[in-house]
Amino acid sequence: MKTMRLAITAAVLLLSFQASAQTTLRIGLAEDPDILDPTMARTYVGRIVFSAFCDKLFDIDEKLNIVPQLGLSYSTSDDGKEVAIKLRPGVKFHDGEPFDAEAAKFSIERHISFPGSFRKPELATVDHVDVVDPLTIKLVLKQPFSPLIAQLTDRAGMMVSPKAAKEAGDKFGLKPVCAGPYKFVERVQQDRIVGERFADYWNKDNVFIDKVVFLPIVDATVRLANLKSGGLDLIERVLATDIKEVRADSRLKLSTALELGYFGITINIARDKNKGPLSQSEKVRQALSLSIDREAVTQVVFNGEFVPGNQWVSPEHPYYQKGFPVPKRDIAKAKALLKEAGVTLPVAVDMMVTKGSENEAVAQVLQSMAAEAGIDLKIRLIEFATSFKQTQAGEFQAFLIGWSGRIDPDGNSYVFMHTGAPQNDGGYSNPEADKALEDARLVNDAAQRKAIYEKLTKAALNDLPIIYLYHRRLLIAHTTRLEGYKQMPDGLVRVIGLKLK
C-alpha cells in the first residue's frame, strides 16, 4: 500500500509541469480517422480533421448556403453543362507552391482518375477541366448536374499541392499537403494527429491558435471525462444521455446542429429471397410506419433531443416537403391496412440491427410499438462490418440504419432510391421516382427542384423503400475557455475564428 501511495504522489508531482507558451486546441474524436488523403478518405471523423488541413473550393454557412473559400464565385452556362469557377488569388499550399488554375485542375482530375478514388462517383458527371486563365477553371460536364457545387464544399472540392501529390502517389495521405489553416505535422496511428498554424494561410488573420491536436478517444464516457478534467478543449459526439451533465457544468458549453442525414428502416422490397411480408405489399410497409410513434421513440431513447422525421431531409431543411408531415401513430389504420393486404397475423419480420446500445434501444421500442399492430419485429443483432455484406447480398427484410447526410438533397436520395443505384439495397424501383430523381439533377433553380422533389416524396412515401424515423442531433461540447465556436449543419469543426482564453 505504501508503494502505491508513493507511486501516486510521484505521478502527481510530475504533472505540475505542463506549461507551454503556445496555445493548443485539443479535439477529442470518436474514432481514429482513416487515410488523410481527400481523394481516398471515407470516414466522417476524417472530414473533421480535413477542415483544419485542407481548404475546399467552396464552403457552407449556418443556413446551408454556399459561400466562397478557395473558389470566389461560380457561374453555370445556360445549358448547365459548363461551370466556370473563379479562384482566390495569392493562395499558397503548405509546401509553398502556388494555388492556381493548374493546381485546381490537377486536384479535381486526381479526384476523378486516381486509382481507388472515392471521389470518382461524386464527380462522375465531370468530363474534363479546362484552364481558362491562371485564376479561372471551367468544369465541362457530360450532362447538367445541379448537386455539383455542393460536392465541391466537401472532400471533392479539397485542393492538394500538385508537387507533393505527384511525389507521394498513393502515400499522400501519410503527409497531406493542402492549403488549409493548419499544416500537417505528424500522426501517430490511433493516438493523435498534430497540425501547426500555417504562416502563409490566405486567411491567417482569423487563425488564433498555434497548434491543433486531434485525439481519437473511442469511449464516450472517457471522452467527456477528458473534457471535464481539462485534457481536451472540444469533443464530438456527446451521448444524448450525457446532455444533462454537460449543461449542468458551468465550465462546459454544448453546441448542437440537426444532422443532414436521417435514421430509418431500409426495407428489402425486391431482393428478399424469402419473400417476406414487407416485400409483398406497400400496405404492410405503411402499416409498419403507422404503428410507430416517432415522437415517443425520440423521447424514450434520446430524451427528446432528436427530431422525428418522415423524409430524407429533416423538417428544418429547406427541401423538406411540408405537404407531407410526419404521420401520427394510428394503430387502427395500421391494422386495417394489414387486413387489406391479406396477410395473416402476426406478421413476422426479420429486422437487422447493428450492435450498439442506442441502436438496440431503438429497435426494442419499435418492436413493442409494432407488436400492437400485429407486426412481430424479430431483432437480429449484427456487427457493423458484417452488416455491409448482408445488405449487399440482400439478406435482410428490414434494416435499421442511418445515413450521415449530404449537403445537397440529391446525396440523401438518388443513391438510395434510383433503380439499380449502388446504395439501393432493397432493390426499390419506381419509374416515377426515377424520373423525379433524374430531373432534379438537371435543374439549378431551388424552387423548381423542390417542385420536382415533391413528386419523389409522393412516390417514396407511398412505396416506403425506407421508413424514415428521426434525425439525430450532432452534439459537440467544448470548454468555456474556447471562444468563437459556431456549429455548422454538417457537424464539422471549423477552426477559423476560434480563440483560447
Place this chain on the structure above:
Amino acid sequence: MLNFLARRIVQLIPTLFFVSVLIFSLQQLLPGDPALVMAGEERDPAVIEQIRQQYRLDQPVPVQYIYWVKGVLSGDFGESLRNKVPVRELIAQKLPVTIQLASMAIVIAFLIGIPAGIVSAVKKGTALDYGANIFALWGISTPNFWLGIMLIFLFSIELGWLPASGYVPISENFRASLASTIMPAFVLGNAIAAILMRHTRSAMLQVLESDYVRTARAKGLFERSVILKHAMRNALTPVITLGALELGTLLSGAVLTEQIFSIPGFGKLIVDAVFNRDYAVVQGVVLTTATIYITLNLIADIAYILVNPRLRG
C-alpha cells in the same frame, strides 16, 4: 546444452509456420468483406472492385497466403488497408507502448502481490491475512473497464491529478509518460497482483512448515531472516514463473484497458483492425505476438535449465 538449444530453435520453425496458417485461415472465417468495410458509407461498385484488385482480395486464399508469406520472409508485412501505413511501421510504433505498459503493470503486480502474500502467510489467521484475502478477491473479480473509469473519475475529474486518457512517449517527456500510463498500468497490475498474492501465500505457507525452516528457526535465527532469506527464496520460484507468463499475456495487448485509457498499444491496434477487417494488420500483429510468446517460453525453458542442472539432458 548447445544441442538442446539447437533442437528448440529448429522446433520454432514448424510452430511459426502453423501459427501463420492458423492466423490466415481463421480470419477468413470472419464474416464480412474487407473491401465493403473499407468503402463504408460510399459503396460504388467500380471503386470496390478496384480495391479488391489492388489488395488481391479477388484471388483465392492460398494465393493470398503465398503472397503474404513471401513478403513476411523478406521483412515486408504488407500495408494497412485503412491507412496505407506499412504494418511493420505500425508494429514498431505500438510495440514500445505495449512493452512500457506491460512492464509497469508487472512491476506494480509484484510490488503489491508479493509483500501482501508474504504478510498474509506469516500472519495467517489475523486481520491482516483476511484483509489481504479480501483485497485479492476484489482484485480478481473487479472488471478492468469499471476500475479504469472509477480511477478516471477520482484522479482526473475529482482531484485533477492525472490526465484522463492518452499516451505520452517516454522519449518525449518521461514524467508525463509515467503520468499517462500509471492508471492503466495499475488497473492491469492490480488484477495480476491478486493472483500473485494468492500464489505467494500458499507457497509461503507450504515452505514455512518445511523441515529446513524449522531447522533455521531452531538455530536461533531472527524471524525476519528466516522468512526473507530462507523461506521466501524457495517460495518465489513458481511465483516468478507465473509472473513471466502473465507478462507474455500483457505483451499481446490489453484490449479493454487500452480502449478505456486510449493507450495506442497492441490491444487497440488489433481490435480496430478486426473491426475494420484490416487483414494485413491482424496478421502482422498476431504473428508478432505469437513470436514474442514463443520466444519468452524458450527463454523460460533455458532459464530453468540454468537454475536446475537436473534437467540438462
